[in-house]
Amino acid sequence: MTKAARTDPISPRRAVGTALLPRTGIAALLASADLPGTLELPDGSVVDVGVGEPRYRLRFRTDSALRTPLTELAIGQAFVSGDIDVEGDLGALFGVRATLREEVPLRQRLRFLYDFARSPLKMNKQAVSAHYGRGDDFYLTFIDNRFRFYSQGLFQHPGETIEEASEHKLETMFAALDLQPGDRLLDIGGGWGGVSQYCGARGVHVTTLTIAEDSADHIRALIDDNGIKGEVRLEDFLAHRPAEPYDHAVIYGVIEHLPNYRRFAAKAWDVLKPGGRLYLDASASVRKFSVSAFTREHIWGGTHTYMTLQDVIAELLYHGFEVLDVTRETRDYELTMLEWAKRLDAAKDDVVARWGEETYRAFRLFLWGGTHAFNVNSLQAYHLVAERTADPGPRPSRPRRIVEFVSGLR
Numbered sequence: 001m002t003k004a005a006r007t008d009p010i011s012p013r014r015a016v017g018t019a020l021l022p023r024t025g026i027a028a029l030l031a032s033a034d035l036p037g038t039l040e041l042p043d044g045s046v047v048d049v050g051v052g053e054p055r056y057r058l059r060f061r062t063d064s065a066l067r068t069p070l071t072e073l074a075i076g077q078a079f080v081s082g083d084i085d086v087e088g089d090l091g092a093l094f095g096v097r098a099t100l101r102e103e104v105p106l107r108q109r110l111r112f113l114y115d116f117a118r119s120p121l122k123m124n125k126q127a128v129s130a131h132y133g134r135g136d137d138f139y140l141t142f143i144d145n146r147f148r149f150y151s152q153g154l155f156q157h158p159g160e161t162i163e164e165a166s167e168h169k170l171e172t173m174f175a176a177l178d179l180q181p182g183d184r185l186l187d188i189g190g191g192w193g194g195v196s197q198y199c200g201a202r203g204v205h206v207t208t209l210t211i212a213e214d215s216a217d218h219i220r221a222l223i224d225d226n227g228i229k230g231e232v233r234l235e236d237f238l239a240h241r242p243a244e245p246y247d248h249a250v251i252y253g254v255i256e257h258l259p260n261y262r263r264f265a266a267k268a269w270d271v272l273k274p275g276g277r278l279y280l281d282a283s284a285s286v287r288k289f290s291v292s293a294f295t296r297e298h299i300w301g302g303t304h305t306y307m308t309l310q311d312v313i314a315e316l317l318y319h320g321f322e323v324l325d326v327t328r329e330t331r332d333y334e335l336t337m338l339e340w341a342k343r344l345d346a347a348k349d350d351v352v353a354r355w356g357e358e359t360y361r362a363f364r365l366f367l368w369g370g371t372h373a374f375n376v377n378s379l380q381a382y383h384l385v386a387e388r389t390a391d392p393g394p395r396p397s398r399p400r401r402i403v404e405f406v407s408g409l410r
Helices: 026-032 072-081 090-099 106-117 120-132 162-176 194-200 213-226 261-271 293-298 309-318 330-346 348-355 357-375 398-409
Strands: 037-040 046-049 056-060 084-088 184-188 205-210 230-234 246-252 272-284 321-328 380-388
Touching: 026 037, 026 046, 026 090, 056 090, 072 084, 072 293, 072 357, 084 090, 090 357, 106 293, 162 194, 162 272, 162 330, 162 380, 184 194, 194 205, 194 213, 194 230, 194 246, 205 213, 213 230, 246 261, 261 272, 261 309, 261 321, 272 309, 293 357, 309 321, 309 380, 330 348, 330 357, 330 380, 348 357
Parallel strands: 037 056, 184 205, 184 246, 205 230, 246 272
Antiparallel strands: 037 046, 056 084, 272 380, 321 380
């Protein structure tokens, strides 16, 4: 577990014994955990737990907070609302995460099913607008300031900055696609223009698709100010119909918003030339739709889900792609989110003043929680490279396979 720098001193108070703690709830859980820290009760008294120098101070503002149910959502809600507060190493507290229950409220399940059944164009627009509606400046307080990626950088060693890691991400993509001056590259979900900035400066014409208006405005200004070859379209990838196919395409951290992989793969095949390559990266999980209830409630709505690599690969193969490379980048995403979390904490005063205490708390928990998830491999990250063939490929079915097998015996 990576230890974070404390944001506040852990000051002493009158110490009392653990016998005064309730027998259930998060206070009791932490008292039994082998994790040195300090619990501050609503009356101001403190309980030291674990052995060694305290790594955190957890404050309970109310008596009911002491008995917060042991679910990720309940504890997360209590933290966001301020009923529970943490000084020091917030990341250390995720050491007890595996003991918590993950209960998804029925209303959240029903909402997800409703969103999944809706038109993905309308649903994606609504979900992305809700997330990015805080404005560019919020995300630019913690992501890298050179290429402004909201997905994993690639670290050649842990001591690198995320600015250097973001440049390695672009170098890797550029080489994998074998991009040449004059090539036409489709950037699916352009973020804040990192692909346009890097590839446009090297003579590649980048067409960026985004459904976030602030993103489109940012990239247009970047293109105009730097004389970069490229264009921006405020358009969903699933609705995009180019006048002619692209040489190559890149999609950084956007497949999480396109869970219908069959539709995605078919569309990718349509927009690329034969021999055109697709570079895709994303956070991933073994089970599809396994996003936590807290994340759905406070960070990503709609049908956001971590990529299931095996399903994406299957659909690409079924739709006429050859998979050239798959690379694990779990450690890279851990290091990326760790740096994001540190930068958000360093910008606390500004974030609270401009976007409110609850926004700061929700993203603080999201970023430190993500760092932990990649650290213990409950989340993974990958990039893959696939090449479009000339044949769209038949989707196999049992009857088709039986017919092909029998035909092959003749």
